Amino acid sequence: MSAKEERTRRDDVAGYQGYHMTPAEFRRRGYQLVDWVANYMECVEDYPVRSRVQPGDVRAALPEEAPDGPESFDEMIADVDRAILPGITHWQSPGFFAYFPSNTSGPSILGELLSAGLGVQGMLWSTSPACTELETLVMDWVQRMLGLPEGFRSDRGGGGVIQDSASSAVLCAIVAARERATEGAINRDGASGGLTAYASEHVHSSVEKGVRVAGFGETKLRKVSTDRKYAMDVAELERAIEQDREAGLVPAFVCATVGSTSSHAFDPVAAIAEVCRREGIWLHVDAALAGTAAVCPEFRWVHDGLEGADSYCFNPHKWMFTNFDCDCFYVRDRGALVSALSVLPEYLRNAATESGAVIDYRDWQIPLGRRFRALKLWFVIRHYGVEGLRYHVRRHVELAQEFARWVDESEEFERVAPAPLTLVCFRSVKGDEATERIEETVNEGGRVFLTHTKLDDRYVLRLSVGQTWTEHRHVATAWEELRAAAQEV
Numbered sequence: 100m101s102a103k104e105e106r107t108r109r110d111d112v113a114g115y116q117g118y119h120m121t122p123a124e125f126r127r128r129g130y131q132l133v134d135w136v137a138n139y140m141e142c143v144e145d146y147p148v149r150s151r152v153q154p155g156d157v158r159a160a161l162p163e164e165a166p167d168g169p170e171s172f173d174e175m176i177a178d179v180d181r182a183i184l185p186g187i188t189h190w191q192s193p194g195f196f197a198y199f200p201s202n203t204s205g206p207s208i209l210g211e212l213l214s215a216g217l218g219v220q221g222m223l224w225s226t227s228p229a230c231t232e233l234e235t236l237v238m239d240w241v242q243r244m245l246g247l248p249e250g251f252r253s254d255r256g257g258g259g260v261i262q263d264s265a266s267s268a269v270l271c272a273i274v275a276a277r278e279r280a281t282e283g284a285i286n287r288d289g290a291s292g293g294l295t296a297y298a299s300e301h302v303h304s305s306v307e308k309g310v311r312v313a314g315f316g317e318t319k320l321r322k323v324s325t326d327r328k329y330a331m332d333v334a335e336l337e338r339a340i341e342q343d344r345e346a347g348l349v350p351a352f353v354c355a356t357v358g359s360t361s362s363h364a365f366d367p368v369a370a371i372a373e374v375c376r377r378e379g380i381w382l383h384v385d386a387a388l389a390g391t392a393a394v395c396p397e398f399r400w401v402h403d404g405l406e407g408a409d410s411y412c413f414n415p416h417k418w419m420f421t422n423f424d425c426d427c428f429y430v431r432d433r434g435a436l437v438s439a440l441s442v443l444p445e446y447l448r449n450a451a452t453e454s455g456a457v458i459d460y461r462d463w464q465i466p467l468g469r470r471f472r473a474l475k476l477w478f479v480i481r482h483y484g485v486e487g488l489r490y491h492v493r494r495h496v497e498l499a500q501e502f503a504r505w506v507d508e509s510e511e512f513e514r515v516a517p518a519p520l521t522l523v524c525f526r527s528v529k530g531d532e533a534t535e536r537i538e539e540t541v542n543e544g545g546r547v548f549l550t551h552t553k554l555d556d557r558y559v560l561r562l563s564v565g566q567t568w569t570e571h572r573h574v575a576t577a578w579e580e581l582r583a584a585a586q587e588v
């Protein structure tokens with residue numbers, strides 16, 4: 100339909116609908132867009148995985164000014180095909196092995212659509228009771244599904260909340276730790292005090308950002324050295340805490356990582372928890388990627404020692420077929436978190452809050468407003484069932500383990516870190532320059548995409564399995580391409 104015809108249609112209903120998309124039109128366009136997304140799922144493998152555009156190309160392909168009058172949906176979709184798709188790096192391609200998975204699935208996308216359709220703002224229980232109660236229920240389901248400590252359940256004084264990201268989760272954990280360490284003094288008076296935080300040198304950058312934002316100051320984050328498996332050295336942690344106490348500082352927060360971003364290292368949580376218990380320090384465990392593995396009983400070891408943690412998070416938006424954004428954040432004692440983040444202006448007062456019988460999740464996060472994210476996770480869990488999730492997690496682990504074996508048996512490559520789950524770190528036996536050239540050649544080919552890190556100052560390739568549609572043949576293609584590129588260097 101032309102833009103002119105669409106305008107005429109709008110005129111027909113003007114006065115009531117004005118320029119809005121009518122429900123009838125939404126229905127038609129909605130079916131069209133769902134078809135588009137389903138086609139995308141079917142064909143995503145055919146696109147070069149990494150976008151090939153140059154800086155500025157996408158903007159240059161689009162008008163500089165916003166349109167004066169309405170444009171048709173057909174024109175919009177045509178522009179998506181022409182100008183947007185070339186600028187997409189296809190995270191949903193089964194050849195995507197870069198960074199970490201950010202996977203999605205049909206039930207998740209439909210849950211997201213429903214959430215947008217309902218358009219709920221779930222800041223308080225009373226602004227949409229179902230938004231809060233479904234979230235609490237789903238978080239309690241997940242606690243059981245992953246075998247997390249019972250203390251994280253909503254009926255045990257703790258509880259779970261869905262955050263937008265692991266970065267927000269760790270920031271909430273840091274402000275809760277700050278609240279506990281200063282008995283609320285920082286919130287009241289704003290004095291930053293001499294609070295210190297600790298994490299391994301391989302901790303995710305979000306912790307560094309969190310301690311900045313929470314006012315500790317980044318020089319107060321102690322990066323504890325690691326052992327040969329890139330896991331935190333607990334004796335070093337103890338020494339750092341002792342030195343800080345001697346200097347009159349206040350150790351307040353430790354972050355242990357299970358499945359670090361760079362190499363998938365596992366910090367020894369039980370030993371770290373023991374130190375934190377003795378010292379009265381808040382322990383947060385970041386399992387952003389690896390946490391999903393615990394849905395399988397044989398991988399529950401990823402959470403060894405977690406019962407000693409004060410807070411924990413993992414990302415269904417990485418490896419549980421739930422599209423970004425969806426981070427599950429748990430605390431053992433919700434008191435410190437709520438006390439750190441609760442501000443109650445008159446315009447939000449309501450009888451349910453006053454009764455104390457409900458959860459108001461605005462007090463469990465930094466922003467006031469919140470989306471109905473539980474819907475998509477609820478849809479995913481119900482669609483797959485625990486059994487379906489286990490099946491796919493096991494499949495991904497098997498694929499990565501097979502790739503690790505190929506690396507170990509090859510003459511061209513060597514493995515440089517343990518690969519207990521889905522991330523394999525390896526390099527060319529010819530050194531850094533060769534490894535970097537292999538990476539570039541493979542990525543330019545377009546069928547697969549992988550990225551690198553540095554471990555012990557050496558350039559290292561990372562193959563991260565976990566995209567929803569990845570099968571054996573995609574991992575085999577990655578291996579063929581790597582070996583072919585290795586012949587050329």
Ligand code: PLP
Pocket residue numbers: 199263264265266267303305356358359360385386387388414426
């Ligand atoms: N923690 C770890 C271990 C990660 O691998 C990542 C991923 O980038 C993050 C935190 C940050 O996750 P998010 O993007 O949800 O903030």
